[in-house]
Amino acid sequence: MKKKIVFAIIVTAAILAMGCTQSSPASATPAPTPAITKPVVTKTIPTAQPTLIAKPTLQQTVSVNDNTITLKKLAIDPEVLTIKAGDSARWVNGDDSTHRIKFADGSTSQLMSPGQSWTKVFNNPGVYDYSDMIQPSMQGSVHVV
Numbered sequence: 001m002k003k004k005i006v007f008a009i010i011v012t013a014a015i016l017a018m019g020c021t022q023s024s025p026a027s028a029t030p031a032p033t034p035a036i037t038k039p040v041v042t043k044t045i046p047t048a049q050p051t052l053i054a055k056p057t058l059q060q061t062v063s064v065n066d067n068t069i070t071l072k073k074l075a076i077d078p079e080v081l082t083i084k085a086g087d088s089a090r091w092v093n094g095d096d097s098t099h100r101i102k103f104a105d106g107s108t109s110q111l112m113s114p115g116q117s118w119t120k121v122f123n124n125p126g127v128y129d130y131s132d133m134i135q136p137s138m139q140g141s142v143h144v145v
Contacts, residue, residue, distance in 0.1 A: 071099045076140040092117040100133040
């Protein structure tokens, strides 16, 4: 029986020795996980660039697409408006005070409070000079072609 115990001890020692002599498996260190980055999305939004327009003088003739004349800061812009026969011109009061247009032929507009406008149709070709009844230094003309 002693032989069996000695044999078992030898076999056990051999098994243990084989287990100890094998190289230990490399410690499983996980590969670094790449950082998840969100893509940066840039969006270009076009913005309107201001357009500078020179103020016309009395000698200039300015054709305005919407035929609007602005009354503001004791000035008329444009001072000379050219339109076609049958078109209309619109005066807009951009001031803090009232204005009233008077033409050389004696016809007048309604009294325009701040923010109000008045429109006149011009059917016949010609030059229509006008001034502001309240601020007579404000003068302009409509050229109808």
